[in-house]
Amino acid sequence: MGTGTSIGRVRGLGSAHQGTHHWWHQRLTAGANLFLMLWFMFSLARLSGFDYASVHSWLRSAWVAIPMLLLVVSIFYHFRLGLQVVIEDYAHHEGKVVLMVLLSLFTVATAAIAIFAILKVALGAAA
Numbered sequence: 011m012g013t014g015t016s017i018g019r020v021r022g023l024g025s026a027h028q029g030t031h032h033w034w035h036q037r038l039t040a041g042a043n044l045f046l047m048l049w050f051m052f053s054l055a056r057l058s059g060f061d062y063a064s065v066h067s068w069l070r071s072a073w074v075a076i077p078m079l080l081l082v083v084s085i086f087y088h089f090r091l092g093l094q095v096v097i098e099d100y101a102h103h104e105g106k107v108v109l110m111v112l113l114s115l116f117t118v119a120t121a122a123i124a125i126f127a128i129l130k131v132a133l134g135a136a137a
Contacts, residue, residue, distance in 0.1 A: 032091060039088035046081040066131060075132035079125060086121035
């Protein structure tokens with residue numbers, strides 16, 4: 011196989027066809043984050059007090075726990091998508107794969123902790 015044509019030399023080195031998918035997910039999570047954060051701020055503003063008992067009883071409601079879970083999932087997915095772009099653009103070494111794995115592990119672990127805490131309160135942990 012010789013040097014071939016110029017298109018033959020670059021075939022397989024082009025786009026991975028993931029840019030649009032990634033871009034679209036970032037925009038969807040950004041919109042969801044905006045909507046859910048507005049709900050969260052208005053919902054907190056309507057609380058009668060910010061003591062432990064008031065917030066605990068507020069979070070026990072399914073009408074609060076479900077949007078909170080959606081907020082956590084959306085924020086952490088958006089966080090991961092954004093940092094993935096930073097790693098892909100600015101990490102110019104072989105450790106890029108390790109950084110992506112660490113990012114995924116960190117994101118899943120912290121989101122799982124937040125989800126566990128919300129579920130623990132919503133499903134009846136004692137005050």
